[in-house]
Amino acid sequence: MSDPDLHPLISAASRGELPEWAAVDSDRRTHLESVARLMREWARTLGLGGRDQKRWAAAAWLHDALRSADPRDLAEAAGEYTDGVRHGPATAARLEAEGVDDDELLGAIRHHTLGHRRLQRLGRYLYLADYLDPSRSIDSPERAELLARLPDGLGDALRMVCARRIAWQLERGHAPHQDTVDFCHQLSGPGE
Numbered sequence: 001m002s003d004p005d006l007h008p009l010i011s012a013a014s015r016g017e018l019p020e021w022a023a024v025d026s027d028r029r030t031h032l033e034s035v036a037r038l039m040r041e042w043a044r045t046l047g048l049g050g051r052d053q054k055r056w057a058a059a060a061w062l063h064d065a066l067r068s069a070d071p072r073d074l075a076e077a078a079g080e081y082t083d084g085v086r087h088g089p090a091t092a093a094r095l096e097a098e099g100v101d102d103d104e105l106l107g108a109i110r111h112h113t114l115g116h117r118r119l120q121r122l123g124r125y126l127y128l129a130d131y132l133d134p135s136r137s138i139d140s141p142e143r144a145e146l147l148a149r150l151p152d153g154l155g156d157a158l159r160m161v162c163a164r165r166i167a168w169q170l171e172r173g174h175a176p177h178q179d180t181v182d183f184c185h186q187l188s189g190p191g192e
Contacts, residue, residue: 005051007100013061014054023069034135036060042125042151059105059126063112066091085113115162115183124158131161159187
């Protein structure tokens with residue numbers, strides 16, 4: 001059943017129904033389901049209404065909708081972004097082309113991998129949920145501790161995850177993306 005207040009693609013995604021153009025393998029689908037469960041739980045715990053709970057679940061289901069697509073096919077829609085992060089911007093562009101007009105949700109999907117200074121509440125939680133996905137085989141006490149603190153400890157969790165993502169890039173000899181660096185600097189500033 002579609003929610004008349006939500007775009008039909010968003011309403012369907014909130015129930016785990018992906019668009020026909022999604023490129024998702026079975027492992028990715030497990031990840032999407034886990035992130036959606038986490039996002040819906042956080043939205044309920046934060047006291048968000050039913051419409052926003054659906055939006056948060058939909059963003060989780062859609063954030064990696066094109067993750068298994070050939071990155072070369074995503075290049076035009078992804079602009080400056082490289083292979084490993086093209087799926088978010090390309091998915092947001094596809095949703096916009098389909099008539100989705102929800103800037104917060106689109107921004108969350110577009111920037112879920114790298115973070116971005118303009119991420120709003122939904123995007124900030126999606127950034128964390130993607131990283132902290134309990135279905136992943138990464139067994140880390142740090143991840144478990146962060147999950148236990150959320151959804152209330154948003155600022156601290158964002159700073160820790162952002163720092164870990166930058167450290168991970170540096171350990172591999174890669175320069176962190178400027179979006180991530182800017183996001184981390186913003187999180188370190190006053191008011192965060």
